[in-house]
Amino acid sequence: MSSIDVLLWSVLPYFAISSFTIGLMWRFKYDKFNWTTRSSQLYEGKLLRIAGPLFHLGLFAVIGGHIVGLLVPQSFTDSLGLSHEAYHLGAISMGGAAGVATLLGIGLLIYRRRTTAMVFVETTKNDKGMYIFLVATLLAGSAATLSSAGIIGKEHNYRETVAPWVRSILTFRPDGELIMASPLAFRIHAITAMVLFVVWPFTRLVHSLSAPIGYLFRPSIVYRTRDVRSSAGNRRSRQGWERVKY
């Protein structure tokens, strides 16, 4: 294993995890104000009506597929009596459909973003950079799906290469050799995904961490008492302007 391989497959994963977790904590503590979906629905609703749900719901299916595919060992499904062929047929058909929906969704979303003047004006450089990593990850992931099905190159069982590698990372016993045995599409997908996790906390993607599940369980009307400490005359003094303690 060359040193670049060690960096890519044993160091970058942990860098990504650290950046993702610490970045999120930092953002949540210091930049809650900008933690939002930055929705552009006020400007344009017709295209979003189709593209928004298509992309997001497709993505949920994709994420679900990843969780099952990467975290459930092949030996487990084997023990359930699920044949290798049946598993792959299911994974590729469902994953393929979800992938198509997601790609179609993001394609429409980007088209909308570029062609609706108001939405385009409000697109920041940060957004554009994020789109590059996101789309690259989605495209590489789709290519990897095709390659696992044997449509591109030779059929490949990622559950013997990529999935054990991910588990080796999560159990703190990184083994880069595992993923290096996978086709190029998988490796590119893994790298773009890791980069996406690195930048995640610093983009609008943070809104994904705010999925409002708690809404289902809270009372309808929320009451709060006045926050006396932050109200008029009681706020914390600025650095260098602290009140004299007596």
Next chain:
Amino acid sequence: MKVMAQMGMVMNLDKCIGCHTCSVTCKQAWTNRTGLEYAWFNNVETRPGQGYPRGYEDQAKAKGGWVRTSKGRLRLKAGSRISRLISIFSNPKMLNIKDYYEPWTYEYDNLITAPLGQQTPVARPKSLLTGKPMKIEWSANWDDDLGGGPENIEKDPILKKLAEDVTTKVKLAFEETFMFYLPRICEHCLNPACVAACPSGAMYKRAEDGIVLVDQQQCRGWRMCVSACPYKKVYFNHKTGKAEKCTLCYPRLEIGLPTVCSETCVGRLRYLGLFLYDADRVTEAASVENEQDLYQAQLDLLLDPNDPEVLKAARAEGIPEDWLVAAQNSPVYKLAKVYKIALPLHPEYRTMPMVWYVPPLSPIVDVLTETGHDGEDAGNLFGAIDALRIPLAYLAELFSAGDKEVVEGTLRKLSAMRSYMRDINLGRTPRPEIPAAVGMDQESIYEMYRLLAIAKHEDRYVVPAAHAEQAEDLERMGQNMGCSLDGVNLGDANAGPFGQSSGNPVPVTIENFNIMKARQSNE
């Protein structure tokens, strides 16, 4: 019984001249920022008219407010919690900027930088959203003073709702240019649909004074509140991606000052004061079966601040003494509950709105006078109320879910007050039978006249200051109470591992009234 205090407002529509001063000063104070160019926390709309945003009252389309299910429970009109969460990626009822209007500016620079030429240079309108030249086709007040004629006015959702004959009546009256103004702010409802719709729990009702606010740190921009509010008074700041709304100028109220819209109102038509209400019965009151019973149900929620039982319960809830006194002197309580001349706007939305309106009466007096009758004679006035140029049915659709008797009752009281007071002003013997005809006595009708006509600043705005001294006590408690960790340097609890300079909260006010007073008298 759980007694809570609610800051409320009453607007006397008879006095509104449609000058938009409230809107302008409110805009200067709160929404003169990028992202809220299109937003008017306070707007004045001409009725009949489409309102702002266009046609917001058409709930069949807009799906704002609450509905009563067949089981007698309340549900947001937009659907169940789960169905709304699933539609979060593209809120099906979210408004488009065109429903408000596309904000613009003018190329003023062109006026002074244009090269010398044959034509006078002009300042072309330019969209504030795209920066491109645009055609101005709508705004928050496009149909102001019935502008645009019947073509625009016919789209008024209330007119559409009313029966055919009434529509023709208003159309005919249109040639006589009848209209009135309806200033609108957030209703700070007792049962707010926006709060119930917020997936993040960022919207809340302040327990002390019932003001509905958006926590800017917690809002994630799901925009469910924007569509859930039947009055469309929550706005999406398209720059920050967060919801913003009328705050009832809480930084001013907290130091005992009236809101900006009230303070600057030229017609002095706004009243501010406290209601005490029973928070335990709000849901029950909002779920009564018949829409026309909602007004009475809402009225029944308001508690008598002079009732010893109520006072005892209020003290048990920790409502301060000066707030109880303010509740007893509250002009809004008197107008809404004692005299019953202020009515809630669209009680049928089941949100229990806390901005109330005294319906307009003026035009009939003029009409009667023009026809050679004595316009202010009680007999003539009472007879003429159902012949108002603006049909009673129209006012009833606005203020009492279509119950004409309620609106007629308030208008009769207002006209009785005029007749009764005219006798006094002309030095004739006051006639007690006039107030008696509307179920009032001479003393109360005179007090009502004082409150409506004289209306001094301190009578219109009874605003008890918030209790900042509690905050000071709390702070001192932390400093001097003594603790096992005294002397141990724990550092600044707010500093955190990333230093103190980032992410400071933006102060809303610089100093409070007491601090300012102390500073002014010390130096």
